[in-house]
Each structure stands twice: as C-alpha cells, then as structure tokens.
Amino acid sequence: VVSGLARAFEISGGITDVDRQGYDAKLQKTLQEDPNLIALAIWPVDGELHRAFQPDVIKREEVDERVSEVLARMSGKGLVVSRPQIIRSGQEMALTVAAPVMGENSHDVLAAVVAIVSFEEVFEAVQQPTSKSEREVLDEGLAVVFVVDQNGRAVAHPEASVAFSAKP
Numbered sequence: 001v002v003s004g005l006a007r008a009f010e011i012s013g014g015i016t017d018v019d020r021q022g023y024d025a026k027l028q029k030t031l032q033e034d035p036n037l038i039a040l041a042i043w044p045v046d047g048e049l050h051r052a053f054q055p056d057v058i059k060r061e062e063v064d065e066r067v068s069e070v071l072a073r074m075s076g077k078g079l080v081v082s083r084p085q086i087i088r089s090g091q092e093m094a095l096t097v098a099a100p101v102m103g104e105n106s107h108d109v110l111a112a113v114v115a116i117v118s119f120e121e122v123f124e125a126v127q128q129p130t131s132k133s134e135r136e137v138l139d140e141g142l143a144v145v146f147v148v149d150q151n152g153r154a155v156a157h158p159e160a161s162v163a164f165s166a167k168p
Contacts, residue, residue, distance in 0.1 A: 001034060003079065005042070005113040006099040015044050015101060015111045027052035038087070038094050039063045039116040043071065045109060057090035058116065067114045070098040074112060077102060084119055093119035 009015050031040045031052040039053035041063065053063045070080045082096040094116050101111040 001030075001037065001040070002097050002099040002113045002115045005030075006101045009101040009111065009113070013104075015042070015047070024050055024052060036118050036121055037115055038090075038092070038118050039066075039114075041067050041114040042111055043067065043114065044111040047111075053116070054090075057092055057118075058087050058094075059089040062087060062089055063116065066096045066116055067098075070096045070114060071112055074098055074100060074109070076100065076107075076109065087116075095119065 027040050027042070027050060031037050031054070038057050039051060041049060041051040043049045049064070049067065051060075051063055051067070053060065066082065066085075070082050074080050077100060080098045084093055084095045086092070087094055096114060096116050098112050098114040100109045101113060102108065103110050
C-alpha cells in the first residue's frame with residue numbers, strides 16, 4: 001500500500017493536492033478498504049501530516065509517535081519497516097512501514113507515505129486452537145512458532161503468546 005501510494009504520487013507529479021479539502025476523507029476510505037491497515041499517513045516535507053486511523057485500536061498520539069519513529073530512519077529511496085510492537089492503546093501487534101515520495105530527479109524526498117499494519121492476519125495464519133497445555137504440546141513434539149524481532153526477542157501477541165503448527 002505505501003509503495004503503491006508513493007509511486008502514484010510520483011507519477012502524478014507530486015503531492016500538491018494533499019492539502020486540498022477532503023483529502024483526509026480519502027485516506028479514511030483507503031484505510032477502511034483494507035482490514036490490515038490500522039493507520040495511514042502522508043507527511044509532505046513542506047506541509048502538515050495527514051492521517052487516518054482506527055480510533056478504537058490506536059490513539060492519535062501513538063500514530064504520530066510511530067510515524068515520527070520510522071521517518072527518523074528514512075534516508076532517501078527504499079522502504080523503512082519498524083520492528084513489530086504492541087499498540088499500547090489497543091493491545092494489538094503491528095508494524096510500521098514507510099515509503100518516500102521522490103521528486104522528479106529522484107534525489108529529493110517530497111513526502112512520506114506511512115502505514116501501521118496489523119499482525120492479526122499473521123497470527124491467525126499460524127495459530128491453531130488447541131485445548132492442550134503448553135507442556136502437552138511440547139511433549140508431543142509439535143512445533144511452537146514465535147514471532148521475534150531483529151534482536152531475537154519473542155514478540156508475543158496479547159491473546160496468543162504461543163502459536164502451534166502441525167508436526168514437522
């Protein structure tokens with residue numbers, strides 16, 4: 001989503017229409033069309049932040065904090081992806097992804113498109129409900145899948161700290 005929006009801005013010649021009235025409503029519509037998106041933001045270098053977010057999952061301050069965090073790591077072309085983190089306000093696991101909108105000469109960053117993406121679909125894909133205890137699962141030799149960050153620390157989903165898969 002972020003790469004597609006960034007390229008669309010580049011193809012259309014920039015981000016001049018971002019400050020037009022009604023743009024935030026268009027962001028909100030894009031957000032509603034993708035259930036994996038928790039927040040979507042566009043931040044022009046010479047302008048103000050435009051954002052849409054799911055207020056029942058994340059607070060505005062936390063959106064702004066995550067956007068600022070990934071933009072501080074942006075250095076020209078290429079995606080910036082944060083480590084998976086739990087959203088404090090909604091207790092949902094998510095990561096933040098940002099893509100630059102490059103100018104005509106491909107050296108100037110005009111803006112950034114940022115999305116906060118839910119990990120719920122990932123957890124649903126690897127988790128299989130079981131009535132067995134963790135000890136029973138381990139004793140049977142079933143694989144236990146953990147999502148870890150770049151430092152090797154387990155990143156636990158608040159409702160499913162351990163996900164189970166079929167025998168290897």
